[in-house]
Amino acid sequence: METEIPILDMLTRLLVATGLALCLGLERELRGKPAGLRSHMLVSLGSSAFIIVGLSVLFGSDEGGRAASIDPNRVVEGVVGGIGFLGAGSIIRSGAHIQGITTGASIWLAGAIGVAAGTNNFPLAGMVTIIGLIIMVVLGRFEQEILESHAEKKVRRDESKKKPED
Template identity: 60%
Template structure:
């Protein structure tokens, strides 16, 4: 077992998280939503960072005192909870309608992409980003252009 994540790997994982988060956030930005490009980049970057910090703690405890262990899944749980809180904050109820649910979901997905980048699973992160963009752009166009066209 390797004792640490090499610096170049950290840089690649963090940059991948930021870039893929930006790809999700740009759509929200273009639609002039409150949580846009920078928010999604920061959420994804933060999630990747927490995973990398978790790895460092895991490696440090694995080489030292065997009784001092860390469960990496608890870090993921904490990241998910924090991101859920941010996503919930983007949802607004106004005048009998609810707005921001898609933005909240996009924030949650940006966090998942960051987690995937943090563990070095770039294929999963890229697939999730691509599928997310198909959903928000492609289905958004369909929803607003075709389905709600009769309203």
């Protein structure tokens, strides 16, 4: 299929999407989460590929042809829906305890990075990656410190409520 997007440009978009998602996936991998390095990279790569396909169909068609009426927003909607399904699959509920929400959100974010890279918006893809990493790493540590502090206070409260044994 002829396309207005040169092969080298396509490869660059795919590699940028994959490389930036590697950063998010590495953070999840280092925390021992089920969706890690490869999952995030594949989601972003796939998102980028779908966007490139949509743009190729849109711009690679004859002017006034049927393909020219394709709305690329529908491609984005399909990608977002599919990634939402993957992200939801990473969330586990056991009674009142829920885990995997951050991993689900990071999978969704990897898809957004892929879409941005697929549309050749590398600055947006890079900014999303950096902000996502700040949220996941810096705020993750802050959140952990707060939880540990809260747990220590609870232990001290519980110990002070105990009656001394005779």
